[in-house]
Amino acid sequence: MTKMEPVRIIGLPPGSLVPSGSASAALAGADLVVGGKRLLSACPNELIPAHAHRLAITGPLKPIIETVRKTANKGRKVVVLADGDPLFYGIGKRLGEELGRENLIIEPSLSTVQLAAAKLALPWQDMDFVSLHGRDDYAPLYAALVRADLIAVFTDAVNTPAEVARALQERGADCFTMTVLENLGAPDELIRPLTLWETWGMEFAPLNMVILERQYPPEIPLSLGIPDHFYLHQKNLITKLPVRAAGLAHLGVAPDSTVWDLGAGCGSVAIEASHLARRGRVFAVERNKTRAAMIRENIRRTGAWLVDVILGDMPEALKDLPEPDRIFIGGGLGGESNQDTALLDTACRKLRPRGRIVVHCILLDSLHTAKDHFQAQGWHFGVTQLQASATDSLAGDLRFKAQNPVFVLWAEKP
Template sequence: MKKQAALPGIDVSEVQESLSGSCAERPEADTGQAAACPVPEPDGWPPLTTMLHSLFVFEPTTPAPEPITVLGLACGCGRDLAALPPEQRALVEKADVICGGKALLEGFAAAKARVLPLTAPLEPVLSRLSQLRAAGERVLVLADGDPLFFGIGATLARQLGPETVRLLPAVSSLQQACARLALPWHKVICLSLHGRDDLGPLNRAAGKDAPLCILTDARMTPDVLARHLLDRGVDWFTAHIFERMGAPDEAHHQLSLSETACRAFGPACTLLLVPKDRPRAPYLGLDTAQLAVEGNLITKRPVRAAALSLLRIKPRHVVWDIGSGSGAMALEAVVLAHEGRVVAVERSAGRAISIQENRRRFGAATLDVCLGQAPECLPALPDPQRVFIGGGLSGEDAEDILGHVCHRLPPGGRLVAACVLLDTLCGSRRFLERLGWPLEIVQVQASEARELGGDLHLAALNPVFLLAAQKPAHNAS
């Protein structure tokens, strides 16, 4: 008897380690989204195309079926039956079915067990493993290193149930690399960029003053990652790159990030980034003298302080800064959204370059710069929880910008707009009142001490209105 499990999709990158035969474990990922429910056929079954990519978990037909054994193979050991230690060789010899990546299976052709290649898409393979176990077959899955370190072991336990799996790990690539450097690995932040495009986790980890272990692939190679970090001002790491770890021709490179950026590396490296200096970071109340500013287009410090208090940014928020100018507001938002992401939107190429320069000066890796005209450039951005609009509301696109922002904000999301002109304030206020959003209006009027006649006087800054609004829970716009 069998049942269909309603489970999320699986990132095919989870099986890349087994497909490549590399000693470095490969990524474990959760998409966080379930597929839409398919329309069943007249007989009650899902469409055939869906069934072919669905996971079926089979009920055991024997009283006490053996768990699926996931055997981690140590780097540096031979990948064939004769090279295994006696206890591992016994597992292979007793197995009815051996599953693994093609490169791993090549060394076990002499085994008597039937062979099941581990290929993408993964769901049909997992269903077959579940069926074989339910029928009383002894199933052995081969993996590199520790199957729970970005590997197939966690996927099997999550999808088939932890009671169905027995895990026999070897030393992980993280442990191997840290052992080469005598580096305590419990202090290391572990990331996998194998088969992934999202560099957000790397950006966030770069500022935490801790060693980073990164599993790479043929696209996200160490030189690509080094250039990415240097572009964002992250230059405080020494890079240790391990190629073909555990093989007779293993290579270890110790380089600066600048040197790493100029070299070429193979796929499936283990990259350890060890801090050599304390990370730089922006701070609240940035000094204008430290920033690259074009045409004095910068939100003044008192206005930034008031706007940030109205935005109520939390650590994991995505924040937009529209009409960013010099990026000062975005840089200070980075301090508060240190586990999230900040996007500075600027239509002027010159000012966008200034924002990039300021990002480099402060090593603000989680700050992204979007060169484009709002609202046309906004659909490509991640959904925000907080939006600051520092410019752009005095033009004919004002309502389009506000409309897009209000649509993209979730219930409870907050918008703060800086208005210098009264018409801008009135127009923005009318738009938000039509939506029924609760509003706060704050005028910031500040003065700065300046020299005059051998003494000081207080010179008034331009007054700025801050319009703050929060999207109601019942609002569907």
């Protein structure tokens, strides 16, 4: 059996797309040249032998990769063209996974991010990178807004700079400014600093990227254990700090978890869960319009842009949400939403295998309902009773004022 001929992946400089000397030499000996139409057309005919086949990437990669594999397995030379650095949101990763990294020879060029950072004189070692290519949700962008002060966003024909600006405005993330860089490295290069609202109705060159810069930090630093009085909340409808901390500890939120906070109140659990699920998704579900508005304001104050607020009645409001790894139920078990255990049934059905659910109960009936439900399903579960006391002023001194006892019930799905 013929050993696979190494596949050469060549990065062309952004904008100019002029092959280097070594790239030209590799093209001169190629039997198959693969790349997007723009990259193929950038290579003059005299660089590619007449017998070489040009294969344009115009659709799914799977058949392209199979052609590359078969050609290389026959001992023939394959050159794959990429834009900039093939290993930075490029085809290099996918080819390494499919063909084996040992079968690749990679010649990178400047990445678009390097060029953009140089144009703006921005150090980029702490920059976050988000690709919206082919995505129908902005969760990676919202996560980056939480953790980074400088973000490079790769756009596409649908997720344009105007759509990125709209997404930030919808979340209230007006603490970021935007620079749009079009046709980097080309003669018609255009670099425009823009306010978010300016992008409304604007058109941009197909080849563009966005740099977002934070101008000021959130009013309240996002962390675990945010004091209760920092949250805008209605009456006493907040999961108090000691109980919130215990609930989050029992949830065991991982960095890539999808979390549901059901009956979210002011959103304190969802907001602090988003600090832990920094690469995941967090949904705060609340049926009351006033409380939902308070959650959005608390998100703005803390910069917890990862949290999606879902306004609606449960369990109907849950049907279109992605399946969760973690579910917190702070309210609803004693109300209409859980008649005939409808809410618990839906939550348990939607929870992914080996997922965890935590229920905070104040009423004994709610505790027994949840306990009996998990017991009937054969789930491993436990209950912790938590009663905290906090200092309160009295007669010029301090006393301890007891908070309501809460039952923290946790259960794991097999």
